[in-house]
Amino acid sequence: MWQGWEVETWDRSLREWYQRHGRALPWRKTTDPYAIWVSEIMLQQTQVKTVIPYYYRWLERFPDIPTLANSPLQLVLKQWEGLGYYARARNLHRAAQKVVEDYQGVFPDRFSDVLSLPGIGRTTAGGILSAAFNQPISILDGNVKRVLARLVGLKTPPKKAINQLWELSDRLLDRDHPREYNQALMDLGATICTPKQPSCLLCPWRDFCYAFQSNLQTQIPMREPSTPLPHKQIGVAVIWNDQGEVLIDRRLEEGLLGGLWEFPGGKIEANETIPDCIKREIKEELGISIEVGDHLITLNHAYTHFRVTLNVYHCRYLAGEPQPIECEEIRWVKPEQLSQFPFPKANTKIIDAILNQFNSIV
Incomplete structure (x- = not known):
């Protein structure tokens, strides 16, 4: 041949x-x-x-x-x-x-x-x-x-x-x-x-x-059997302080979305409500206490090996000094400053929702 x-x-x-x-x-x-x-x-x-x-x-x-x-x-x-x-x-x-x-x-x-x-x-x-x-x-x-x-x-x-x-x-x-x-x-x-x-x-x-x-264009190349992508439910906190600032954290340099900024949160455990998940994750990741308030937005997003649903809630900062326990750094920023930071795509939609609400109030 x-x-x-x-x-x-x-x-x-x-x-x-x-x-x-x-x-x-x-x-x-x-x-x-x-x-x-x-x-x-x-x-x-x-x-x-x-x-x-x-x-x-x-x-x-x-x-x-x-x-x-x-x-x-x-x-x-x-x-x-x-x-x-x-x-x-x-x-x-x-x-x-x-x-x-x-x-x-x-x-x-x-x-x-x-x-x-x-x-x-x-x-x-x-x-x-x-x-x-x-x-x-x-x-x-x-x-x-x-x-x-x-x-x-x-x-x-x-x-x-x-x-x-x-x-x-x-x-x-x-x-x-x-x-x-x-x-x-x-x-x-x-x-x-x-x-x-x-x-x-x-x-x-x-x-x-x-x-x-051989008229086999639709059969070749052969495909590996596909398995359903895991689907994770995530609780996400938009935490406000009394100065009208929002708390964001920068992810660890290595791993998925390394070095990017995000709104803190984490995976909802079995038999756990979204507010309970958010309060637990924020305590574990940042060492602070918060009050979970109104729902802001729910987003679905797909990565290569899994899918996520982000359940995003407004939260009020109560007590404790924020610490970067599971991230590189943390910052309080004004809503209009959020666009200055590199965020994952799903988080940019959260920013849009924040700004839309913020601008409608102002």
Whole structure:
């Protein structure tokens, strides 16, 4: 199956298709490895149309690696606010500091050096080095896995055949035109070989594709059996003092939503009311006593591995000195100051509800 002339034919047909139909994305107008790196990280877990405005704003605020490295993490997280998966922003910041420290602020062009940077795996390293330096390094993101699985009629879910798919990606790589090839392969998966209802008749590889020839596009790639996501009920406190300030805390640096600010609270235990949960959590996390008041808002939000319902209540501060027992720091702030801090997406909706009520009263 893998005679040289066939691979060359496939590569040529894909490149010709890309030259006619490839997407005109902003990061493809540059060979600056920093700008390409930023796009690669943003595109992890996030759609292109969402990334583009963030990409422009990011490069305007952090135009080069030294600027990013020397910026406070809170500013970096604020710039990232709304993109989700905040570990990506923290890793970008740490990696920029490593590039400044180890490579004098110049993004490295060796595969092993790029792989050593926080937040960069094999596919991301290949995407950066092929796009920035035209190096012949293969990639295997979600789109590429789907294309290759259909191409060869993969009989197992891609997660169980990663080594086989990497070998195939390496074998098919157009080593004379790696930049174009990798970008074409990603575009093929994003625009033609889509998860549902692929446009097979427009595909340059349809004559070589096992799934198309066998009419198995909807069965390949095979899927792992899915399990329901755990659903957590959370009690959240908007705590007011007599000066009209709200108490917020900054999450621990590592872990989910690390370094972001939030309204304190926690998981509702079995047979526990929402007010009892909120009072208990605030005592455990901040060491203060509060009175739970009116309901503010209820929000549903989904993360990768679980879903949450946030039950948010106004609360009145009663006694005790607030302490950062289970967080990095705490602050009393005026409602109009809340927008200055980086919050998770669900918390920004709480802020909107606070401001709407606050403004209607004022």
